[in-house]
Amino acid sequence: MDVRFTLSRTGFAMNVDLQLPDKGVTALFGPSGCGKTTFLRVVAGLERCLDSEIRVGDEIWQSGAIWRPPHQRPLGYVFQQPTLFTHLSVRQNLQYGARRVRHPLSGDEQAKVLALLGLEPLLDRAPTGLSGGEQQRVAIARALFTRPRLLLLDEPLAALDDARKHDILGYLARVRTDMNVPMLFVSHSRDEVARLADYLVLMDQGHITAHGPVTELFSRLDLALAREPDTGVVLETQVTGHDPAYGLTQLAFPGGTLLVPDGRHQDGQSVRVQIQARDVSLSLDPPGRTSILNILPVTIDTLQAESPAQVLVRLRAGDTPLLARLSRRSADALNLEPGQAAFAQVKAVAVLA
Amino acid sequence: MTPADQDLAALWLTLKLAGVTTLVLLILGTPLAWWLARSTARWKVMVDALVALPLVLPPTVLGFYLLVAMGPEGPLGQLFTALGGAPPVFSFIGLVIGSVIYSLPFVVQPLRDAFAAIGTLPLEVAATLRASPLDWFFTVAVPMARSGFLTAAVLGFAHTLGEFGVVLMIGGNIPGQTQVLSIAIYEHVEALDYGRAHLLAGGLLAASFLMLLAVYGFNRRFSTVRA
Structure with missing residues (x-):
């Protein structure tokens, strides 16, 4: 996967040129405001920028004059906030994306995702009656149901308390080992990265400061990562x-x-x-x-x-x-x-x- | 035409006018309200002010300009003549045009506020779930703004029911053709027929109150369910 773009907003500039692995979990890690979310939004096509190139596998999502709108990119996106449609039931939420793609997950595969994320007991509830953690689990399943080529996760745990965080982290680890979907995952938590990520991109103020396999970057002394108490x-x-x-x-x-x-x-x-x-x-x-x-x-x-x-x-x-x-x-x-x-x-x- | 027939004709015409006007306003007002809710254009504020104008303008002023515009010499009158019709003054179509302008803010403003309250997040979520803009507009934006649609429809309808000045200016007072309820009431009062004026005025009052009650009741239930 190739991501190259430059972007400037008032008081903020980003310059990214990266080749990322096509498999496994890649984490974008850095302090708040460093551009992690913007990175994800550019990949999804939610943020437009000039001079850019996004390739995922053998598909060009944007390059020069080519620009695929978000709904034509085979991706899944899990936002930071709960995003279930409140006018639809949990079941309808889960099918919203699946109904719009040519090859959604089959019934058996959907059942597997529901089991993996512990969603069976929630199917007949109203989205507004679910806790934050439950809503995020439904949102992850909803994205997976479309059989995405790439799953983007924008700090999906940020709005949750520690116990819930730990739960979902466990669910995501299961998705990582069982579902074989490449993930691009934004985090500012070292613990989340250590648990989930295979590849790590360190960001600071709109720039990439380092990238490489997690095992390698976590052992480097020259990075900010080495200066934390739980290094x-x-x-x-x-x-x-x-x-x-x-x-x-x-x-x-x-x-x-x-x-x-x-x-x-x-x-x-x-x-x-x-x-x-x-x-x-x-x-x-x-x-x-x-x-x-x-x-x-x-x-x-x-x-x-x-x-x-x-x-x-x-x-x-x-x-x-x-x-x-x-x-x-x-x-x-x-x-x-x-x-x-x-x-x-x-x-x-x-x-x- | 007996006096009772005349009142019934006025009632029917009023309902027809309010219904057609509301329908036209929902069709035209929805894209306009959407644009007002989402656009960042600098001259948007001008359009906002223009939409609100009928709220403050005396209906006779609005009616006067519409009368001039729709007359045989006015631009709208000429347009109708060029298309092979008659100038729309003193006709039902003229009343609809007048009512649409007169009730515009009552439909556009609630819709605009309802669309603005949705924010961009649900639409981005729908886009990442492969919904095209037209698709998410009808499957996410419209259902999420449903209380705004109800408010807009009822306010537009009820406001058109009570219209007087604009109708009188551009439609005159032709029984069965342009005589609406509020004008019929006026006529009964002029003729000192208070009994029939009471009947129509009381009916209009009750109907308007019930409609508003329904809207507020629905919106309240809707917001407590959501909270």
């Missing part, structure tokens, strides 16, 4: 074994294995985990008698002072980058320097999906 890396792992006696699951990634308490996953399944920098400590000698479960041999890659008290260290376990946040005093005491071999002691691993 950490995301790893794609595979289940390689279980230890039922202790209730542990073994996850392998290029560079080592991790043990996590988890009973949900099957052998061979991919599991995404997050390791926060503050949960990783370093030892130059192989740790002896310790209660830490996960100890990985690593090489020190880069050190970056964050404050007079703290240092962020980028490590490599095989090919996989990790981050560790240490006190500067410890880093000096151990005399850490790039290229050195060490052992990373991982205190906590969060299983994301």
